[in-house]
Amino acid sequence: MKITIVAGARPNFMKIAPITHAIDNAREQGKEISYRLIYTGESNDSSLEPSLFVDLDIKKPVAYLGVGFEDLTQRAGGIMIAFEKELKENPTNVVLVVDDLTSTMACAIVAKKQNIKVAHLVAGTRSFDMSMPKEVNRMITDGLSDFLFTAGMGANRNLNQTGTGNEQVFFVGNILMDSLRYNRNRFIKPITFDILGLKEKAYILLTINRHALLENKENFKLLIESLIAESKGTPIVAPLHNYVRDVINELNIKAPNLHVLPSQSYLSFGYLTSKAKAIITDSGNIAEEATFLGIPCVTLNSYVEHPETCSIGTNELVGEDAEQLGNAMAKILRGEWKQGGLPERWDGRTADRIVQTLLQQV
Template sequence: MKITIVAGARPNFMKIAPIVRAIEAAQAQGKRIFYRLVYTGTERDSSLDASLFADLNMKGPDVYLGVNSNNSTELTAGIMIAFERELAENPAHVVLVVDDLTSTMSCAIVAKKQNIKVAHVVAGTRSFDMSMPKEVNRMITDGLSDYLFTAGMIANRNLNQSGTENEHVYYVGNILVDTIRYNRNRLLRPMWFSVLGLKEQNYILLTINRHALLANKANFKELLETLIEKANGMPIVAPLHSYVSDAIKEMQIKAPNLHLLLPQSYLTFGFLMNKAKAIVTDSGNVAEEATFLGIPCITLNTYAEHPETWKIGTNELVGENPSVLGETMDKLAKGEWKQGILPERWDGRTAERIVQILLNE
């Protein structure tokens, strides 16, 4: 069996790494299964830092399609043309895509038009907001997929309600947990940790990525001011992309306990999550990892890709509401945070299940 695995952005590799390891383990057992890793972007992509693949203990992409555009239509068209050429030169039995990016949808369409089976990892997630490009990507990809690998029963229910046939849906667990569990003993304490005077379980980790959150500058500033006030002097460690840190600097917020840092390597960021008192984020992936690690997490969004993180995990949704953020921070300060539990099958064996299912088919 030949599998073409597609990545369209840095976070995809965190979910692909355990699948690659599971395939290689099957090969070592004599199974005839092979993979080719395709990255739809360019080799010059600055997000793919030199340490990424070493941190994840995987090799880099076999090919870079070299497509990059800020226009979603141009990006879709470019990826489809380049990926059609890739499949013509390197045929596959299955194209495996992850998440809900433009690349995910584009490569699924190309594969299906060539009568190649499509496997979608992290299928069935929904925001129920069709104004979100990612929601469109999810709907199309799920509709085309022959294998829908889900992380939880809520995703299964979403697919069932959309009319998806049950025989195509496989409840395998959360692939992201495979990665954080595999790397938990490999996490790296950053050299600057002691320089900043940080102590384990005595700082708040802040991550921000969504441009929509930054767009309302007045509200974003109020969110930050609330976080700083409620931290009550506790260090706030904020490894951020330049567009976010620049937006914060423009607000001229002066707080000695707010440490704006450059983005960190995977293993270093994992250490910061694992040793934080709490995490404030707008990332669904971070909330999932926090649930596995048992760290209190506050998400600045009104929904989570995996509602399990807030229904039974350590996550709380506060939207973009400074007042709700303040109330939630008060709960943290009083030691009244809920005791989260791990959702079923978030056990680090998701990739093994995926590969076994593909081999059985």
């Protein structure tokens, strides 16, 4: 069986890496299975730092479609044209797409038009907000997929409500936990950790990625100032992309305990995540990792892709409300945060379940 795996952005590789490891293991056991890893962007994409593939212990993509339009419609069209050529030149049995990007939807459409089976990894997630492009991508991709791999029973229910057949849905768990389990002993302490005099479980990790959060600069400033005020001097470590650092500099946000760092490699960022006292983030992926690691987490959003992080895990939503963020910080520092647990099948063995399913079904 031949599988074409599609990545459309850097975060996809954290979910793809365990799949490639599981395929390699299955092949070593004599199974007839192989994969071809494709990246829809350009080979010189600045978001793919040279260390990424070494950190994840995977091979680089064998092909780059080279599509990088800012406009989502142009991007979808460019990817569809390039991916159609890729599939004609390199026939496959299954196209595996990840998450909810424009590339996810575009490649799923092309595969189905060529009568190729589609597997959707992290299927069934919903915001129920059709004004979000990602929600449209999710709906279309799920509707086209032959294999829908879900991380939780909430996602199963979402699919069931849209009429998806139960025989197409496979509750396999959260693939991000596979990457954490595989790499936890490989994490690398950043040089700045000792330079700043940081201590394990004695600092707050802050991550910001959503452009929408930065658009209201006045409110963003209130959020960061609330975090600083309620931290009571606890170091705040913030590895941020350039566009976020620019906003912080523009707003002249400064504090002795706020340490703004450049973006970190996967293994260095993993170390900072795993050793933090608490995490403040706008990323659903990081909230999921915090749940696996048992670390208190506050998410600056009004919804989360995997509600299990809140209902079972260590995560709580505060929207974009500075007062709620301050209250959450105070609760963390008082040691009153909920203990949390591990959702079902978030055990680091999701990739094995996926590969086994494909071997049985295709």
